[in-house]
Structure formats: structure tokens, C-alpha cells
Amino acid sequence: MNITDVARAAGVSIATVSRAFGSPEKVTDETRAHIEAVAKKLGYIPNSSARVLRTRRSNVLGVVLPTLINPVFAECLEGIARAAHTRGYSILPITTDYQIDAEARAVNLFIASNVDGVLLVVSNPAQSAALDNLKARHIPYVLAYNAHDAHPCVSVDSEAAVAEVVSWLVGKGHRRIAMVAGHLSASDRAQRRHRGYLKAMASHDIAPCDLIEVPFMDASVEIIGRHLTREQPPSALFCSNDLLAIRSIRAAHDAGLKVPEDVSIVGFDGIELGMDLTPRLTTIVQPNREMGRVCVTLLADGLAAGTPLTQAASRTLAHTLRLGESAAPFTDPN
Amino acid sequence: MNITDVARAAGVSIATVSRAFGSPEKVTDETRAHIEAVAKKLGYIPNSSARVLRTRRSNVLGVVLPTLINPVFAECLEGIARAAHTRGYSILPITTDYQIDAEARAVNLFIASNVDGVLLVVSNPAQSAALDNLKARHIPYVLAYNAHDAHPCVSVDSEAAVAEVVSWLVGKGHRRIAMVAGHLSASDRAQRRHRGYLKAMASHDIAPCDLIEVPFMDASVEIIGRHLTREQPPSALFCSNDLLAIRSIRAAHDAGLKVPEDVSIVGFDGIELGMDLTPRLTTIVQPNREMGRVCVTLLADGLAAGTPLTQAASRTLAHTLRLGESAAPFTDPN
DNA sequence: CTGTTAGCGCTTTCAA
DNA sequence: TTGAAAGCGCTAACAG
Helix, strand or coil: CCCHHHHHHCCCCCHHHHHHCCCCHCCHHHHHHHHHHHHHCCCCCCCCHHHHHHCCCCCCCEECCCCCCCCCHHHHHHHHHHHHCCCCCCHHHHHHHHHHHHHHHHHHHHHHCCCCCCCCCCCCCCHHHHHHHHHHHCCCCCCCCCCCCCCEEEEHHHHHHHHHHHHHHHHHHCCCCCECCHHHHEEEEEEEHHHHHHHHHHHHCCCCCEEEEECCCCHHHHHHHHCCCCCCCCCCCEECCHHHHHHHHHHHHHCCCCCCCCEEEEEEEHHHHHCCCCCCEEEEEEEEEHHHHHHHHHHHHHHHHCCCHHHHHEEECCEEEECCCCCCCCCCCC | CCCHHHHHHHHHCCHHHHHHHCHHCCHHHHHHHHHHHHHHCCCCCCHHHHHHHCCCCCCEEEEEECCCCCCCHHHHHHHHHHHHHHHCCCEEEECCCCHHHHHHHHHHHHHHHCEEEEECCCCCCCCCCCHHHHCCCCCCEEEEECCCCCCEEECCCHHHHHHHHHHHHHHCCCCEEEEEEHHHHHHHHHHHHHHHHHHHHHHHHCCHHHHHCCCCHHHHHHHHHHCCCCCCCCEEEECHHHHHHHHHHHHHHCCCCCCCCCCEEEEECCCCCHHCCCCCECCCCCCCHHHHHHHHHHHHHHHHHHHCCCCCCCCCCCEEEECCCCCCCCCCCC
């Protein structure tokens, strides 16, 4: 079932069939209707491999994300999918599970697939074979959540956001505020947030606590628990993401501590689920869906205009501090 | 940068380059190494549109899921992605947001893309244009989470699972057990679970409560709350999925009820997050990743064997009841 | 407005 | 083992 079959059945040339589908305005309403009817009866669907091969355009955007288990990226992907669909693009999403070489593999697949543009969340934009490859081939790309001078990025001002939430905690009387993060080396996001934490603490003339680094998600509850039960435990935990905040709440509970009475816990990301949790998560909200939407817009507009996308296209989106129930004013346990 | 460039640079014919990539054994080790070196230097990546057009094989599996916001499907997709990668397939995932016509559109896209097989979670397998289309074109497909006689399906025994958790509640003294679900019409899963609930209640000679139907996720907390504060409120809530269970916990809290002391709440799905919540979710665990893996295996094996996939290939995977902290023995409030 | 035709990059006979 | 050449389905000149 191909264009030739349809042409024969409709009694027209393949060129006319092609036009009826690709540029309907170049064909009489009558013949177009006829061809559509015939095509429908035959169940004809144009072969996109052939079309892509011929036109060198796929109307596909490649998407590289760390994981979909973290709802942040699932939400972002929903935003991407919706915006892409609106603009006539399909998406080809790949998850890397935080493996850097998977980023490069994904990009190779995208190149083979003739994607028109790529949207990525990478580990380290400063040093990325995947990005080098895209740049060398002049394939338009945008980074989401990452922030780097040399690349077009859509992100929030992490340092400012962290400063905001840390200042809020300080304003509520907290002094022993510890930060919880995954491996800092796994993402520039965690590093930025950590830097924000250090700066914020310094700006309030408070000594930062040692970073609570959680190398494996499985062990996180246990590790956080150890820090909550040590001598002079923190009265507040700033978690690098909401998933860690959820686990911190669990760890507190296991340690016999009440949240927020005994320990305040704040997150970062603003996953939608956080609003339905008990206690509601206090967190920095990033506009995750919007983030995806803006990336697609940048890509699609650049593609439409034929202008290459550069770092100048970068956008910083607004974040908000969502006050939930997982953080409260400091109360002296003594 | 195409096969011709590489051939020229390597001083061989394009056929030899093609073989060096596609069937290395048909080429001398020496020439293969030479071609690989040249190709690498040139950054050559074979154009898959051309390959697919020529071979009519894409090594791509289409995947249709309702949404990735529900972690059940995100987890399943992780299983799919991993298994697909292992077997040399890429995946092309599409989310429908529970819109039936989006299922059909996705399948059309898959056909245009020459996918080798399709994995779906549909709304209603009994009546699905998407499935009809796949069947008519002899494209191998498997359903996940759905269960239907006429299609190859990978699922758990929902009715048995629901019976298990309801019996557990009854065994703990609960009698007023209500079920919470989204629109029943939106998925056969919810319908099956509801049927399981009715049967289980009947088997214990307990009158079922009216179904608490939650049409929109946004309003769910409020709606569930109304049911918890009515005259003779249920002492236990069986939720059709974990996301609803989380919202039910929220609703209970808002109504001034303690979970599980005042009301027991159980879910269905076994999302990984449930284990880290406070209280830990009591729920029926489906092997979500495994589900994805099995689907891919079925598809890939069928493709390798060249045998069409039929309902005979269906698999029922084992579920488990995970006892968390959100459900406890019934205590009379008086 | 419609038809003819070349060719996108690749795989695969068929011959050498 | 390698090369020459046909052709997968489609689009876009170009001609009429």
C-alpha cells in the first residue's frame, strides 16, 4: 500500500497524490477529495522514511532526559509533548539514567533518525560529547534545567531560588540547616543548588553544615536518618530535589521525629504530587511543563526562521517558593 | 556525510561500506577496520531513514501509554526501554492522556514510521480502532495492563488482587469499605478492579458502598473528603490506584482524620514512591518494570521467530500485597 | 492543475 | 571478497 497504489486506484499520477497530502492547495478540491477518499478506503498512510529521506526533514525532535521515574522530568516531558504536538512535531524521547555515555548514544541515534532538533537535560553541559556532536553538525538544540554560558538553556535561577528558601528558614529561626543531595558529580543542577546553599548560608553569617550526600537512592532513607539522629542534628533539611525531601520525611519519621515540629524539610522542583502529600511539601517550584514548552518553542521558532539557536536564546523562567506543611518555625527542643 | 563519501574516502564501493556496517562478517577484517577508521574520522552515521526504506525494518517499537505523570506507567516504560535496548530496539513512546482518538493517531504515526511492533496500554481493548488497525496490517502488538480474550495481553489478575486486599481489610474488622476510582469509563482497568471489589464484598456477604467516582484529578481531594465526613463514613478506602490513595490520605487529613487510626487507605499499583511515603502505602504491587520487560520480550521473540503474536501469548504476572502503614485493624470510633 | 522523472541513502541481488 | 546497479516510497523541479 504505497503512493503508486493510491495513484493507480485514483486514476492520477503519484505526484498528484503526493501533493494532495503534502500541499493540498496545489490540487483541485475535487481531485483532492477524490484522492483522500481512495486513500482512506485503501488505508494508505504515507511512508515517513521515504519522505524524510527525500526532504531531509523529519518533523521530529529528539529529547534526552535523565529518567522518568523522577516526576520532574515526566512533567517536563508532558509539556514538551503537548507543545511539540501543537507545532506539528513528534518527539523521540530517550532516558539516560544519568549515564553520560547514554547521552552521546542518544544523540547518535537522533542523527541517524534525521531529527530536526534536540532538547536535552545533560549531566554536565561544560563538557559533553553529545553537545559537541550536535554543534559540529549544526543541529539545533536547547538544554533544559542546565545552565551554561556557551549553550542555549532554559532554566530557573537556582542560586536565587535556594537563597530564597534558605532565607525563609533562617527567618523562621533555623540555624542548623543541612543540605541533602545525590552525588554532586552526577549533575550540574545539584552543584548549582549546593553553591546556592553555601552562598545563602554565608550571606546570613551562618556556618554551613556538612553536605549530606546520598549516593544511591535505595540507601537514602537510612543515610539521612543517621544525620538526623547525630549529636546536634540539623533543625532543617534543604533537599536538592523533592524525591529526596519525601525520603527525608520518611527518615525523620523512622527516627521518631515529627515533621515539621521536630525538623523542617524543604525540597526543590515542585513536583505536582508534592501538593497532595501529607504533609504538603514546602518546596521551590520550577515550572516544569512550561520549561518543556519553552524549549520546544525556541526550537520550533528557530527551525521555522532557519536561524541557528545560540546561547543568546537562553531563558530564565520564574520559580516560586511554595509554602507547604513540611517546614515550620524553629522550636528549641530543650 | 553519507555512504558515498565514506566509500570514496576509503577507496572502496558503497556496497562494501554498507557491508562493513550491516554484516561485518562479509568483509575482510582488514577492510572493515579501514572503513571503520575512515567512517569514524568523518563522523559518519548511517541514515536510518534510507535503511528503513530499503529494508522495511526499523528496529523500533511503538509504545502507547496513557500518561507518564502516573508513575506506574513511567516505571513500566523504564522496563520497556531497558529491555528494548538490550534487544537492539529503540522505542517511540506516545502518551494519550486517556484520549481514545490519540491511540489511533499514535498507531497511524507508528505505521508511517514503519515500527516493527507496538506495545499499548489502551482504554478499552474490546473496542479499539487502534488495535483493529494493527491487526489489519499484521503488525505485531501486545497490550499491557489491559486484559482481553481477543488480544495478547500482559497483566495481573486484578480481580484476585482486589479480593486479596479487600479480604485483608475484612479480616481486620472493616465492614464499611468504599472504593475510590476515576471515571470507570476511562479504562477497563478501573472497571475490572471495581468488579473485583463488588465480588469480594459479596463473597464476604457485605453490602458494597457506593462507588466514590472522581472525574477530575484536581477535585479528587475535595470529593473524597466529602465522603469521609458523611454520615456513617467508610472505615476503609480501597483506591483504584496509588495516586488516588495518596489523595485520599490527604483528604482524610483535611477532614481531621488520622490514617490509619481513623480510616484505613489502600491503593493499587505499587508505585515505588509508595514505600517512601509516610505513612507507607498499603497497596497491591504490580511488577511494573517487569510488565514492560515481558511485553518487549514477547514482541521481540515473535519478531525474531516471524510468528504472529496472538492472544495465546498472553501472560498473567504475579502481584503481591504490600502491607504498609496506611491501613490498620478497624477500631470502633465509639 | 497535473504528469514525468531524477534522486534522497541505503541494501541486496548478481556478476566478477 | 568486492563492485555495479536496481529500487525501496516519496518529493520537487520541470514541462506541459
